[in-house]
Amino acid sequence: MSTATAKPNAAPVSTPAPARYRLVVESAQEAVTILQKRFGTRARVVAVRQVQSGGLGGFFRKPKLEVVIEVAPEATPAATPTPASANDEGQPAVHSRKPAAAPAPAMEEDASAPDEAEATVSATATPLPTRARAEILGAGRALALLEACGFDRFLIERIRTDNRVQDWEKLPVQELLALVCDWLRRQNPAPEALELAPRRAFIGTPGVGKTTALCKALAREVFLHGRRPSVAKLDGGQPNPTDGLEVFCEVLGVDLLRTTREVRRWSGGDALFVDLPGCPAASRGSEETELLDLLCSLGVDSRILVIHAGYEAEMIGDAYAFGRRMEATHAVFTHLDEVRNPGKLWKFLLTGGLPPLFGSIGPNLADDYEEGIFSLLLQRTLPETAIHFAMPPAERARRARHG
Known part of the structure; x- marks a missing residue:
């Protein structure tokens, strides 16, 4: 009776590359559920980013998330050598072994998303690893949160870089x-x-609201600082009626x-406030040339750009230009009291190159004046809890004492 011998181990099977899904x-x-x-x-998870729907309707739809993942191939168990037994004829038995399954073909990087039917998780579905789940739920969260506050991508990246945060x-x-x-x-x-000439x-x-802004600044000079400024209302290249400014100056x-x-x-006097007619932002012809020449000839060194905060960002950009x-x-x-999305102003405040003197939050000529425009926007942009958390300890204690 012949004795069966063990066959040597089979050559190791190479591990196929991970498949990538988009x-x-x-x-x-929903991404967690599908995975x-x-x-x-x-x-x-490899990457997550927000994507906007195409077409005109995309402006009115909530942005979607594009999640790029890598999926490791399913492990193929190695064949275990088994001793061969003799058959009835005394010949060594031949044990058949199924060939190793071919590796799943790598999916294209831009493979389309699974259909909605796969969004339902069965009771026996294997849970996604905690870390991968956290990556999906966290990735894009900071970006989406700050964009909802009105920050654009450039400003968000600047904040992240300045704070040296690798993975916020x-x-x-x-804390974010x-x-x-x-x-x-x-x-x-x-x-x-903020000092003025x-x-x-x-x-x-x-x-x-140039004249209204001038009147607010004028009232503070007189009532708060006790100064005696003068006002000039000039026509420039077009009529600039005095309207109520003359009465206000008389009062x-x-x-x-x-x-x-x-x-x-x-x-x-202590200062001279000059009121000039409005000049369309898109006009780059003779009107602008005349206005610039007038400012230079009058020796006006402090030129205060008045911006309607309720305008769309594009129009505010034109005003800055x-x-x-x-x-x-x-x-x-x-x-500022009419602004629905105050966060859009941060880009201009921080990159426009013009220090903000004050903000107007109402029509009252002697009031509705906000000197701390940064603090005002912080209150209207970020949750109060974050503002409180970011205060220096001494300031938090002071506010707590005063209710």
Whole structure:
């Protein structure tokens, strides 16, 4: 009777490369559900980003999430050598072995997302690893959260880089917002950046509230600081009626100048506020040239760009471009009480190059004046808990004492 001998181990089977999937889903939870159903513990998140739907209707739809994952191939168990037994004829028995399953073909990087039917998780579905689940639920969270507050991608990346945060998706929401809040506070202009020259012109496009902004600044000079400024209302290239400014100046007891000759001869008082007619932001012709020449000839060194905060971001950008052509030095934001998305203003405040003097939050000429525009926007942009968390301990204690 022959003795069976064990066969040598088979050559190791090479491990196929992971397959890569690209899923476009409505939410992070939907992505988790799909991955639980299809891949179990083999999925690893590679990248997550927001994508906007195409076409005109895309502007009115909630952005979707694009999740790129890698899926490890299913492990193929190695064949276990078994001793051969003799058959009835005394010949060694031949044991058949199924060939190793061929590796699953790698899916295209832009493979379409699974259909909605696969979003239902069966009771026996293998749970997704905790880390992978956290990556999906966390990835894009910081980006989506800050974009919802009105920050654009460029500003978000600048905040992340300045704070040297490698992976802020893993930060708790409160800590993330507090970090952003603290960074924004540090961008507040230094007091010397808000200093003005004696001659100050309020410039801007028609209808933004230049005269109202001038009146608010004038009232503070008179009532709060006890100064005696003068006002000049000039026509420039087009009529600029006095309207109620003349009456307001009379009530405050300040002089109102109406000609360029009077302005050139002005040498008294604490400051001269110059009101000019509006100039369309899109006009780059003779109107702008005349206005710029007038400002230079009158020796106006502080040129305050007045911006309607309720305008769309594109129009605000046009206003800033106009201000650069007029060599503006500071900015004032009006109609802040009408802004539905105050976060859009951060980009201009932080990158526009014009220190904000104040914001107008109402029509009252002697009030509705917000000097701390950074603090105002923080209150209207970020949750109060984050603002409180980002305060210095001494400030938090002071507020607690005073209720």
